[in-house]
Amino acid sequence: MSETITLTAAEVEAKLLKGPFHQWLGLKVISVGDGEIELKATWRPEWVVNAERGYVHGGILATLIDLTADWALVSKTGRGVPTVDLRVDYHRAAMEGDLTAKGKVVKFGGTLSVAEAQVLDGEGRLLASGRGVYMTATPK
DSSP: OOOOOOOOHHHHHHHHTTSHHHHHTTEEEEEEETTEEEEEEOOOGGGEEETTTTEEOHHHHHHHHHHHHHHHTHHHHSSOOOEEEEEEEEOSOOOSSOEEEEEEEEEOOSSEEEEEEEEEOTTOOEEEEEEEEEEOSOOO
């Protein structure tokens, strides 16, 4: 059984925002729990792929699924971990506005772990969901 590493939302956010791409996404850690995390991504007009329709590029949603599932593991690893495999399902177009991403650990293992995430719009509608496999072995 793995033990839980207790980090505050501010501590996790400081680790997460060491990445310039994460800074660009405007990420804020809302909450962190045992195998769970909730993030907010601040709207950027650069996310738009279709100027006429105004919807967000699917790559932004996939990114949020990946990093949220990844960082759901922070209570077990104390850090972000490499992605081994990722699956994303798109449920509806994301339009202008901040996005919320919620992640949770499905299975924590000594070498590989599985976590999932959902991306929601400002009204709580599901935009995308996914699941990833992450390398959680201790770095050598």
